[in-house]
Amino acid sequence: MTTATVGKKRASRLNFTNLFRWVVGSVAVVVIFYGSIKSVASGRLSWAQWRDLMVFGVAQGSVYALIAMGYTMVYGVLRFINFAHGEVFMSGAMIGYFVADALNRAGIWNEQPVVSLLIVLLVSMTTATSIAVILERVAYRPLRGAPRLIPLITSIGASFTLQYLFRGLFGAGTKAYPPMAAIQGKWIIFGIPILKSQVIVIGSAIVVMAGLYLFVEKTKTGRSMRAVAEDPETAALMGINVDGTIVKVFAVGGAMAGVAGALWTLVFPTVNFFSGFLPGIKAFTAAVLGGIGNIFGAMLGGVSLGMFESVGPSLVLGGYEVPAFNQLKDVVAFSALVLVLIFRPTGILGERLAQERG
C-alpha cells in the first residue's frame, strides 16, 4: 500500500478565517503604526532612553533565546511542547541562588567575582541538565508515540509538580541574589554606555549559542540529533540510537536553560518557585516566532521578542497614553504570540520538524 497522500496542509482557506485575518491584520498594523508615530513624536523618551530600552531588550531576549533552544530542539525531534521547560530554567536559577548565597557568606562572592559567577553557572547548568534528563526518563519516554496531547498534559503536570516541589523544599519566599559590586555600573562599548551585567549576559549568550551551533553542526552527536529530527525511523535504521539521542537533546536543552537561569539572575536578581512560568512561555513564543525546530530561528525569535517586550509598551501603548503601560508588557508579549500564530504559524525562518509519524 502507498503512503497517505491526504496532505495536512490545506490549500483552501475559509472565507471566514481569511476575513478575520485581514481585519485583525489591518487593525494591528494601524494601531502599532499610529501609536509608534505618536509616541516617538511626543518626545517623551530621549534617544538614549530608547537605546537603553533596546539594549535591555536584547539582554532579556538573549536569555529567552537560550531557553527557547530547549523548546525548539525538543519540539524539532518529538513534536511536543515541553511545558515544564520553564521550571527547568527556574531550577537552575534556584539552586544557583543557594550557591551564590553560600559563596557570599564565605566572602568569596565579591572577592572572586569571576570564579563565583562561573561556579554559579556550572551549578545551574548541572541542576537544569539533570532535571531535564530525569523528566525525559520518568515522564516523557514512556509516552513515545502516544496521541499528541498526552505528553503535553504530562508536561503540564511536570511543570506543576516541579513548581510546588520547589516551593515545598525551599519555601515560597522570593530569594534575592547577593549584589555583586564588580558588575555594577556601565562599560562603554562602541561609544554606548551599557550596564555591565547586560554586557555579560549578551556576551555569554553569544558565546554559548555559537558553541551550541558548532556542536549541532560539527559533532557526531549533533549530526545524529539532526538526523533524528529529520526522520527518526530512518535514523534508527541508520544505526543511530534514537532514545540516547533524545536524552542528549533534553540534556543540551537543559544545559542551555541552566545557562539562561544563571544569566537571568544578573538582570533580575531574584528567584522563586514561580519564576520559570513567564520566561518559559515567552521563550516558547520566541521559538515559535523564529520557526519552531529551527535553532537560528530561536535566536532570532528570542532577541525580537525581548526587544518587542521592552520597547513595545512604551512605543505602542505609550503613544495612546495608556496609564501604567508597563504593567501590560506581558500582554504585549502574548499578543505577539497570538499574532504570529495567526499570520505566520511557521515563524520567521520556517519550521524544521521531524516527519509526522504514524
Added chain:
Amino acid sequence: MPLFRTEGLTKSFGGLRAIDSLDMHVDEGEIVSVIGPNGAGKTTFFNLVTGLEKPDDGVIEFDGQPIVGLVPSQIIKLGIARTFQNVRLFPNMTVRENVMVSRHCRTRSGLIGAVLRTPAFRREEEETRRIAEDTLGFFGTRLVGYRLDQLALVLSYANRRRLEIARAMASSPRLLLLDEPTAGMNPRETVEITELIGKMRDEKGFTILLIEHDMRVVRGVSDRVVVIDYGRKIAEGTYEEVAQNEQVIEAYLGRPAEKGA
C-alpha cells in the same frame, strides 16, 4: 450535460505536477474507474474534487455548478462523498455514530433542540439513526446487531473499509468517490465489494467514480475507464479498449515493481 466534469485541472506540489490539465467527465448513473500507476495523481485528483486541495488551475463542475473554492463540508452537501485510501474512520466513535456523522450535512437541529429535546430534534435524530442502520444493513449482517455499538477501532480491516463506504453512502450523495475500496482485502472480500459497487448504482442510484488497482474489479464494474499517468490522462474508454492501449501498457510495464497491474 454530464453530472460531473473537469477541464484543464492542474495541481503542482513544488516542481511536481501531480495533476496536469486533466479533462474528464462522468455522466449520471455511470461507474467510471480511474486507474494509473502508483503516484500517478489519482488520490490528488480526489482531494481536488473534495476541496482538500486547491487546484492551481482549471474547472471542476458538479451538476453544472463550479465547485472550486468551496470547502469540503460544502462539497459533501452538494452531493459528493468520498472514502479514503488509507481508511480514516473516527476510531473512538461507535459504528453507528460514524455513519450518523455523515448525516450532518442533511440535518439541521442545533444545540437548543438537543437540550430541550424538541419533537423536531427527536424526529430528526430518529431518522438519522434509521438511515444509518439501513445503510449499514447494505453490507448484510457484517455491521449490524451488536456491531452497531462497537467502537470503530475494534473492527477488522475489511469491516473498517465497509464502514467507511457506508459512512460516505449515508450522506445521500449523488456522486460517490471510492479510493481503492478493495486495497488490502482478500480475494473473497474483493469479489463481494465488486458486487456491492454494482448494487450501489443499481439500487441506490449513485454515480460512482472509483480508483482501483485491482484489474478484476475494474473490469467487473466499470462502464468506462480513465487512465492517468504523471497527472495526465493517457487513455479513456471501455476496459477492453484501454487494456489494448500501447501507452497504458507502457505506463504500467515501463515502471517495474508496480503492484496489481
Added chain:
Amino acid sequence: MERAATAAEPLDDLLPAPVLSLQRAVRFGLIGGMAAVVVAAIGMVETFEARTLIDPFLALGLTTLYLASFTFGFVAGSPPPEREGFAKPKAGLRSLAAGAIAGVLAGVVLSAFMLLADAVNLRNIFVSVSPQLLELLTFGKGLGTGILLVLVVSTAVGVAGSAVHLIPAQVRRPIMYTVMWVLLVGLLQSVIEPVFRGLGLPSLIDVLYEEAGGLRLAGVVIVAAAVFLLSFFLGGKGRALQGRLDALPAQRRRSYISILLLVAAAIVYMIPRVVGPFLSEVLDLAGLYLLMALGLNIVIGYAGLLDLGYVAFFAVGAYTTAILTSPNSPRFTPEMTLWASLPFVVLAAALAGLLVGTPVLRMRGDYLAIVTLGFGEIARILLNSDALKETFGGAQGIINIPNMVIGPLTVRGPEVFFYPIFIFAILAGYVSLAIQNSRMGRAWMAMREDELVAETMGVNIVAAKLSAFVVGASLASIGGALFAVKVGSVFPSSFNIVVSITILVLIIVGGMGSVPGVTVGALALVALPELLREFNEYKFLMYGILLIFMMLKRPEGFIPSKRRALELHQDEVLQDAWLQIYGDEETGPQEEGV
C-alpha cells in the same frame, strides 16, 4: 478488550521463566526511600502529624511517610506478570523477602537523610528540615535509637506491603476496604462529626472519637467490624440490583426511577441542613468547580480542544455580573438584579468564547493550548491593570455585589447557596449529556477524532469549534456569576492560571468526556483539600503528580466515559487490529470481543 494472542508470542520464548528479581526490589526500595525523604523535606510529615488518625499512636504525618515504604514494598513484592507457557507466578516467601529488601533500603535512605540533617544545618536551604522534624522522625528517641526504629518500622511496613499479595483473594478486598475505611473515618473526623451532630446522633461521636482528635480504639473496632461485614456480604450486590432494575418492565422501571429521584431530591434538600455551614461552604466550592469542569469537559473532552485559559471565561462571568449588579462598579452602574444580568453575562461569555475561538481556529492542538493559556493571562493582567481600572477596579476589584434574591427569599450563607449551585450543576450535567448524543455532539467528537475527515464528512469546522468554545464559556460564566454573587466581590487575583489547571486536573482524573467522572473528581480533588486544611498546602503538588500519573497509567481517567475507555489505548488495540489486516476475518482470531 480481550487481547488476542499476537505475534509477540514467539519473543516470549526467549525470555526466562518469570521470577522476582532482586534488582527490582533494590530499585523500588531506593525510590521509596527518596520519596520518603521528599515527603519529609517538604514539611508534609510535620504538618500532617497534627492530625491524629487513631488515638494515641497513629497520626497522618508518619503514616504518609511510611506509606512510601508500604507502597514500594507492595510493588517490589508483586509477582511478575503471568506468561503463557509458564506456571502462574505465585506470591510467596520471595515476595516477602522483596518487600523486606525494599523496606530496609527505604529505611536506609531515610536514615541517611536524618544523619545528614543532624550533622549539617539544612534549614537554610530546605525550610522544613527543622529539629522538630528530626525529633518526629526519630520517634523522639534520639538519633541512634531513632535510626534503629526507622529501619525496623520501614522493614516491617515494607513486608506488610508485600504481604498483601499473600492474602487469599476472597478476603483481600474486605481487608483492604476495612483498613482504608478505618483510616478514612479517622481522617475525616472534622467532616463526620458535624454530620452526626446534624443527624441528631451526637452520642455516637463520643463513642468513635477522642475529643482532641483521632479514633478511639473502640471506634476502630466498630468501624472495622461494620465495613468488613458490609463488604463481605454486600460485595457485588449492587450490580445484581441494577440488573433487577433493568429487568423490570419499562413502566414499572420508570415509576421506580421517579421514586428514587424523589428520595434523592429529599436527601439533597437535607444535605446543607445536616452538614452545617462549614461543610456547605466546601460543597459550594466543589459545586462551582464541577459546573466549570462540565463546561471545560465539553471543550476538551468532547471537542478535543485543550483550552488552558478557561479561567478567563469564569472571570468574564464574574466581572460582568459584578459590573451589572454592583452599585460600586466604577464605570457603569446599571444595578440590575442577578437574574436580569444573567442573559448579558452569558452573552458576554459567548462573545469572549468567539474572541478566543476565532484566532485559534486553524491552530495545531498544542499551539492552541499555549495560546489559550496566553489569553487567560491577558485577561487577568487586564483586569488587574491600572489602564482599565476605571472599568474593572484594578487590584481593588469590585465589591458590594448584592445577594441573590429568589422571589421573597434572599439567598445568603453557604447553606442556602448550596441549592442554586446544585441546581445549576445538575443543569450543566444534563446539558452535557443531552448534547453528547446529538448532531452537534457527534460533530464535535468527529472533529476531535480527525478534523480533516470530519470536515470532509460535512462538519463545518468553524461552526463546530466556535460553538464548543461558546458553550464551554457560557457554563463557566454562570459559574463566575454564582461565584461573584456568593462572595459579594470580585478581585483579579481569583482568576489565576491555577484555576484553569485545577479544572483540567478534575477532568483528566475523572475521565475526559465522562460526566460522572468529573463529578467525583470535583468532590475528591476540590472538597477534600478544603476539608483537610493541611492538604491544601500540598494540593497543587498532588495535582501535578496526579496529572503525570494519570497520563502514564490511566489516560482514560478513573471513571472513563464508555466511549473514551478504549480510546487512549488505541495504539495498542490498533496494533492488534493491524495484525489482522491480511488475515481472513471469519476464520482468523476474533479481534472484536470487548
